[in-house]
Amino acid sequence: MTSVSESEQLRYINQQAADARVNVEIETEGMTLNIGPQHPATHGTLRIVAKLDGEQVVAAEPVMGYMHRGYEKLTEVRTYPQVTTLVNRIDWVGSFANETPFILAAEKLMEVEAPPRAQYIRTVLHEMSRIANVMLGIGDMGVQLGAVTPIFFAFRDREYVLNQIEAVTGGRFHPNFDRIGGLKDDLPAGWIQNTKNAMDKVLDFCDQIEELMYGNEIFQARTRGIGIIPKDIGLAYGVSGVNIRGSGVDWDVRRDNMPRGLVYDQVDWKVWTHPDGDSYARMWVRLQEVREGAKIIEQLLNQIPSGPVMAKVPRIIKVPAGEAFVETENPLGVMGYYVVSKGGLNPFRVKIRSASFNNVSITPWLLKGVYVPDIITILGSLYFILGDIDR
Amino acid sequence: MSDVAETEDTEVAVEVDEARESLLAEITEELGDALVESHLRPGDDLWIRVSRDAWVETAATLKDGMGFGFFNFLSAIDWLPSPYGRDMDSQVDLALAPEEAAEPEPMESGYAGGDTRFQVFARVNDITTNRAVTVKVDLPDDDLTIATWIPVYAGANWHEREAAEMFGIEFVGHPNPRNLYLPGDFQGHPMRKDFALLARRIKPWPGIVDVEPMPGEDDEADESSASEDTP
Amino acid sequence: MIALAYWMETTFRSLGGLAAVLLPAGPIVYLFLFKMMSFMQSRLGPTEAGPAGTMQLIAEVGKWIQKEDIFPTKADRIVFAAAPFVVLVSSFLLVLVVPFGPDAWFVNLDTGIFFALAVSSISVIGILMAGWASASKYSMMGGLRAAGQLIAYELPLVLAVMGVVIQAGTLNMQDIVLAQAEGEIFGWGGIGNPFIFTQFLGFVIFMIAMQAELTQPPFDMPVAESELVTGYMTEYSGMRFLLFFIGEFATAGVFAMIASTLFLGGWWVPGLDPDSNLFNVLGPMVMFGKVLGVTFLVFWFRFTYPRFREDQLQKLAWKVLIPLSLFNIVLTGILKVAF
Numbered sequence: 001m002t003s004v005s006e007s008e009q010l011r012y013i014n015q016q017a018a019d020a021r022v023n024v025e026i027e028t029e030g031m032t033l034n035i036g037p038q039h040p041a042t043h044g045t046l047r048i049v050a051k052l053d054g055e056q057v058v059a060a061e062p063v064m065g066y067m068h069r070g071y072e073k074l075t076e077v078r079t080y081p082q083v084t085t086l087v088n089r090i091d092w093v094g095s096f097a098n099e100t101p102f103i104l105a106a107e108k109l110m111e112v113e114a115p116p117r118a119q120y121i122r123t124v125l126h127e128m129s130r131i132a133n134v135m136l137g138i139g140d141m142g143v144q145l146g147a148v149t150p151i152f153f154a155f156r157d158r159e160y161v162l163n164q165i166e167a168v169t170g171g172r173f174h175p176n177f178d179r180i181g182g183l184k185d186d187l188p189a190g191w192i193q194n195t196k197n198a199m200d201k202v203l204d205f206c207d208q209i210e211e212l213m214y215g216n217e218i219f220q221a222r223t224r225g226i227g228i229i230p231k232d233i234g235l236a237y238g239v240s241g242v243n244i245r246g247s248g249v250d251w252d253v254r255r256d257n258m259p260r261g262l263v264y265d266q267v268d269w270k271v272w273t274h275p276d277g278d279s280y281a282r283m284w285v286r287l288q289e290v291r292e293g294a295k296i297i298e299q300l301l302n303q304i305p306s307g308p309v310m311a312k313v314p315r316i317i318k319v320p321a322g323e324a325f326v327e328t329e330n331p332l333g334v335m336g337y338y339v340v341s342k343g344g345l346n347p348f349r350v351k352i353r354s355a356s357f358n359n360v361s362i363t364p365w366l367l368k369g370v371y372v373p374d375i376i377t378i379l380g381s382l383y384f385i386l387g388d389i390d391r
Numbered sequence: 392m393s394d395v396a397e398t399e400d401t402e403v404a405v406e407v408d409e410a411r412e413s414l415l416a417e418i419t420e421e422l423g424d425a426l427v428e429s430h431l432r433p434g435d436d437l438w439i440r441v442s443r444d445a446w447v448e449t450a451a452t453l454k455d456g457m458g459f460g461f462f463n464f465l466s467a468i469d470w471l472p473s474p475y476g477r478d479m480d481s482q483v484d485l486a487l488a489p490e491e492a493a494e495p496e497p498m499e500s501g502y503a504g505g506d507t508r509f510q511v512f513a514r515v516n517d518i519t520t521n522r523a524v525t526v527k528v529d530l531p532d533d534d535l536t537i538a539t540w541i542p543v544y545a546g547a548n549w550h551e552r553e554a555a556e557m558f559g560i561e562f563v564g565h566p567n568p569r570n571l572y573l574p575g576d577f578q579g580h581p582m583r584k585d586f587a588l589l590a591r592r593i594k595p596w597p598g599i600v601d602v603e604p605m606p607g608e609d610d611e612a613d614e615s616s617a618s619e620d621t622p
Numbered sequence: 623m624i625a626l627a628y629w630m631e632t633t634f635r636s637l638g639g640l641a642a643v644l645l646p647a648g649p650i651v652y653l654f655l656f657k658m659m660s661f662m663q664s665r666l667g668p669t670e671a672g673p674a675g676t677m678q679l680i681a682e683v684g685k686w687i688q689k690e691d692i693f694p695t696k697a698d699r700i701v702f703a704a705a706p707f708v709v710l711v712s713s714f715l716l717v718l719v720v721p722f723g724p725d726a727w728f729v730n731l732d733t734g735i736f737f738a739l740a741v742s743s744i745s746v747i748g749i750l751m752a753g754w755a756s757a758s759k760y761s762m763m764g765g766l767r768a769a770g771q772l773i774a775y776e777l778p779l780v781l782a783v784m785g786v787v788i789q790a791g792t793l794n795m796q797d798i799v800l801a802q803a804e805g806e807i808f809g810w811g812g813i814g815n816p817f818i819f820t821q822f823l824g825f826v827i828f829m830i831a832m833q834a835e836l837t838q839p840p841f842d843m844p845v846a847e848s849e850l851v852t853g854y855m856t857e858y859s860g861m862r863f864l865l866f867f868i869g870e871f872a873t874a875g876v877f878a879m880i881a882s883t884l885f886l887g888g889w890w891v892p893g894l895d896p897d898s899n900l901f902n903v904l905g906p907m908v909m910f911g912k913v914l915g916v917t918f919l920v921f922w923f924r925f926t927y928p929r930f931r932e933d934q935l936q937k938l939a940w941k942v943l944i945p946l947s948l949f950n951i952v953l954t955g956i957l958k959v960a961f
Contacts, residue, residue: 031759033759033763034759055763055932055933064571064572065570065571065572065573065574068572068573070581072557072582073581073582073586073588074588074590076473076588077588077591108435142928145928145929146839146840146842146927146928146929147839147926147927147928147929148659148663148839148925149662149663149925149926152663152664152665153663153664156664212926213928216927216928218840218927218928218929218930219928221930221931221934222928222929222930222931222934232460233545235460235461235462235518236454236460236462236544236545236546237462237544237545237546238461238462238463238464238544238546239546240461249518251461251518256518256521257521257523322502323438323502324435324436325436325514325525327463334463336463336464338464338466338512338514338525340468342472342499349468349469351464351466351468353463353464353514357549357550358462358464358546358549361546361548361549362546365545371931371932371933372763373843373929373931373932374931390572
């Protein structure tokens with residue numbers, strides 16, 4: 001057995017490090033700090049190479065691809081229902097919301113519309129995935145800033161929502177429940193009442209967290225005025241969802257461009273914006289959206305029509321030729337699928353427009369001149385999921 | 392415009408059509424010669440195809456002239472039918488059983504035409520009036536280059552890097568043309584149709600596996616296509 | 623008093639010092655880190671090891687001891703190895719001047735509190751050593767942040783103590799306790815004069831500065847877990863990390879002893895004669911109880927608040943706490959002379 005001498009080991013390690021540096025443009029003037037890919041702060045395997053001057057960031061560049069799974073290539077060899085399974089895992093925390101735009105795009109090409117009951121349940125599950133996702137984001141923001149307690153409250157109350165999702169779909173995290181033409185199954189007995197109870201708990205959590213975290217002076221000192229995204233720059237980068245509504249842009253796909261197949265126009269709800277554009281504004285809008293989501297779900301559950309949950313579609317689904325783009329307001333932002341079909345069993349090309357990709361692309365611009373702790377604050381307030389960036 | 396089937400949608404479709412028709416008219420007026428072709432699906436969406444030289448000009452017109460300030464995405468499509476089969480109508484593995492391929496599939500482009508293999512397409516939204524348009528451009532096979540949109544839409548940076556590494560398209564003037572997802576020494580362009588998906592090379596197509604019955608329904612038509620498929 | 627040979631006395635003192643530092647650390651870790659933090663976060667904490675999880679700390683000690691001792695390749699071995707001991711040395715030296723009873727003390731220095739404040743700065747060197755010798759950018763950043771923070775918060779600490787010294791009229795820790803036992807609050811001698819009442823502002827400043835000296839949240843920039851992993855402790859594993867870990871809680875206990883001596887009356891409870899021999903036995907227990915009370919406050923703040931950013935931290939120290947403590951000294955001086 002050959003033994004590897006320590007100098008050889010050192011040489012190997014230095015070579016690996018040199019390779020890693022080759023892919024990085026920022027040269028080593030000042031200190032180059034490599035945040036990630038294994039790091040408690042980044043929500044997954046994101047690597048940020050920051051060139052520092054003391055504690056101030058001179059330039060920062062995210063390096064990603066550690067979780068790239070090649071979804072767009074994989075969709076080309078899967079049938080449409082199989083793609084649904086795949087697509088669950090893009091934003092794995094609010095997973096039902098990933099399926100919806102893809103299914104709606106396929107339904108648009110097939111010119112099939114899901115029955116009303118299915119549309120209501122779809123919207124309810126879409127909002128529940130938003131609540132589950134954003135609650136985790138709010139708790140996680142506390143951890144990023146050092147408050148270790150709010151995240152436990154968030155997880156505790158999120159359990160109720162996840163239990164309800166599991167009760168109807170069979171999966172807490174990857175429901176895989178949406179089908180072209182409707183849903184896989186109907187609601188179990190007692191689900192509506194249980195979900196209303198869960199929504200009450202969610203509203204209690206919102207009040208609790210507003211007092212514990214948002215009212216805390218240190219939290220405000222850490223987040224106010226940090227990471228301001230101006231409106232036009234945010235739009236030019238394609239920042240969407242809460243991140244742009246925190247900058248005062250009153251745009252919500254649920255209200256303005258609601259795709260056919262969801263029923264947001266049947267309930268009375270409000271779009272929240274905040275004029276400041278800083279991290280506090282974004283987190284505040286998130287909290288309000290959780291509250292609003294709970295209200296939307298309550299109203300929808302009161303109005304659910306009866307009927308079938310699946311339209312008449314052939315068992316083997318061949319989507320007619322064409323192209324369709326559907327975008328929905330997902331928890332992380334605006335997510336869209338551009339589906340190109342040639343009339344076969346598989347899609348020909350699916351372009352996945354994921355929200356976090358654009359949201360994080362603004363970080364090189366946003367992180368110039370901030371302190372190192374503010375990097376963490378800004379990333380936490382932008383709230384991305386790695387699977388959404390890397391697909 | 393009048394071939395929309397459902398009657399209750401006709402009213403809605405006509406209204407939205409007017410908005411999109413006027414949008415198309417406005418674009419045609421602004422772009423003039425740059426606009427090669429367009430496609431409008433009533434009640435749904437608008438596609439335009441522009442010439443390659445006017446790519447950045449189109450972006451500037453849309454953003455500054457017409458208020459399309461939101462950059463949605465930018466990517467590319469490879470219209471070549473997959474030479475490996477397992478794609479839409481040819482459910483057999485053409486590499487393993489090449490004699491089954493009657494003749495190569497003709498390459499067809501999608502909406503708004505196009506006669507080259509690679510097309511770059513992008514989408515921008517105008518959030519104040521809820522309009523959106525998908526812009527396509529052809530790239531000649533021997534010259535896969537196109538100008539970068541970064542001067543107009545700063546967000547195109549990462550999208551162009553991804554399209555460059557996935558399709559092998561060069562974006563002229565991009566400040567940082569490094570790989571976005573792939574490792575530095577990766578060879579090949581994965582999203583091209585002639586790049587083999589290794590997973591499917593190793594494990595054959597499992598066939599039609601989703602045979603779950605619809606709720607409360609019996610077997611429907613299209614049984615014949617199922618019986619034809621043998622991996 | 624039993625007369626012992628010098629070597630026996632010294633041995634007892636050394637062992638007693640060790641016990642006084644390490645013994646409270648165990649209950650503090652169990653009660654506050656394992657149980658109180660868990661209950662605040664609506665979970666139970668360790669319940670398996672021993673009855674209600676009381677043996678968990680022993681299990682953890684066992685786990686850390688048997689881990690591999692890893693040295694980073696580029697680390698400076700001697701400095702890297704010595705750093706945890708330097709941090710611990712300051713805690714052991716601090717406990718020497720704390721009185722546990724009228725006759726139960728280790729060393730009765732006339733400049734007791736002065737010695738304590740001077741010695742508490744040794745830990746800064748230890749942290750800097752750890753940060754630098756780890757040869758990692760994260761650790762170095764943590765070490766530098768710690769140096770800045772600890773030095774900045776030394777000043778409010780010292781100035782807050784000045785108010786106590788003015789009121790007690792002495793630097794001797796034992797005499798400070800007696801001054802609280804025999805003093806009077808504006809003429810009323812019912813419960814003596816625990817300085818927490820008459821020096822409330824000083825107490826608040828001391829608690830804030832103590833929180834920062836212990837690098838606990840909201841002042842844990844040096845150990846900011848979500849940014850620097852564990853800051854200056856990142857590269858430590860096994861026994862060395864255990865030394866840091868125990869050192870953190872032991873130091874919290876010792877600082878709490880100092881706080882209780884200065885503000886809460888130390889080993890004395892109101893109602894009993896401070897000279898009686900009973901206090902030699904009761905004193906340590908009373909002190910332990912007060913230590914638990916003070917550390918409860920420290921850890922309660924720790925688990926509730928997010929952390930300050932480094933510049934906000936420094937701003938708080940230099941622009942808020944120091945002027946306040948100076949004002950406190952002036953006020954105490956005036957009132958002392960007037961009354």
